[in-house]
Amino acid sequence: MTDLAPSRLRICRADYHNPEHAGALVLLLDAYAQDPAGGGEPLSDFAKSHLVKELAVRPQAFSVLAFDGDAPVGLINCIEGFSTFACKPLINIHDVAVMASHRGQRVGEQMLALVDEIARERGACKLTLEVLQGNHSAIRLYERVGFAGYQLDPAMGQARFFHKWLD
Incomplete structure (x- = not known):
């Protein structure tokens, strides 16, 4: 597939x-949760109704979105942590989701570039993800943009x- 026209894709x-x-x-996030890579189960009604409000009250959280025109096509959720060895913040990339219709079009790569920029603005020493x-x-994407x-x-x-899940 080819890259989306820059005028259509908004990160x-x-x-x-x-x-x-x-x-x-x-x-x-619900679409990602239902994908086999996200566990294959929809988000709970509780998560759907409370997630954005809970992210909003956490200054260590930020998200990046991708839109193709008005259609949402990509998401990255990030949570700031702390590297004790470097004594600096780190950013954990917690969720990366691209709609199936837009995979292979470098949407994830463009979102990760903005995550990198925000992490640097926050003084982070590194990005982490699983x-x-x-x-x-996804592994090819992450390696292509510098993860190891x-x-x-x-x-x-x-x-x-x-x-470990906590009760």
């Missing part, structure tokens, strides 16, 4: 108080991502 930082942006964020090993197209597996000492191997 912007989400304004959580803008109803168009709020609706796009929920729509795109990706499922079977999501080959995390390791401190090659003898210790690459870092693994773990989680």
Whole structure:
């Protein structure tokens, strides 16, 4: 596929108080959640109704949206963390979603460029993300824009991502 015409594709930082942006964020995240790469289940009604409000009260959170004309086609949600080793902020890219109709058109790459810019404005030392090993197209994207597996000492191997649900 070819890149979208620059005049049609609009990449912007989400304004959580803008109803168009709020609706796009929920729509795109729900579509991502229903995709096999996102777990294959829709967002809960609770998440749909509270997500934008909860992001808005967290100064460490920001989102980037992509629109093709008026149609929302891409989303990245980010949460600022802190690198104790660097003693600087870091940005965790928590969700990356591009509608199936727009995959392969560099939408994700353009959104990641804005994430990079915002992270630098915040004084962040690095971007982090996790990706499922079977999501080959996402891995190619991330490697193309400069991401690599995390390791401190090659003898210790690459870092693994773990989680634990809390009741």
